[in-house]
Amino acid sequence: MPRKKRAHFKLKTSKSAKKRFKVTKNGKILRTIAGKSHLMVGTAGGVVRKLRGRAVMHKSNVKAAMKLLRPSL
Helix, strand or coil: CCCCCCCCCCCCCCHHHHHHCEECCCCCEEEECCCCCCCCCCCCHHHHHHHCCEEECCHHHHHHHHHHHHHHC
């Protein structure tokens, strides 16, 4: 009786990373700016505006983030 071939498992994207990071067309990773989830009552409006939007991830963290996102790319 011939043996069945074992199927390789599929690599899965980390869903938490997929929701947190965005990869640009040029391969840079964007992240949300920290520090705006709570305790914003006494914060100046200018600071709140600067925390809006996204920032480019530092190059020291890119390798780890790409490892989490790799299957979806």
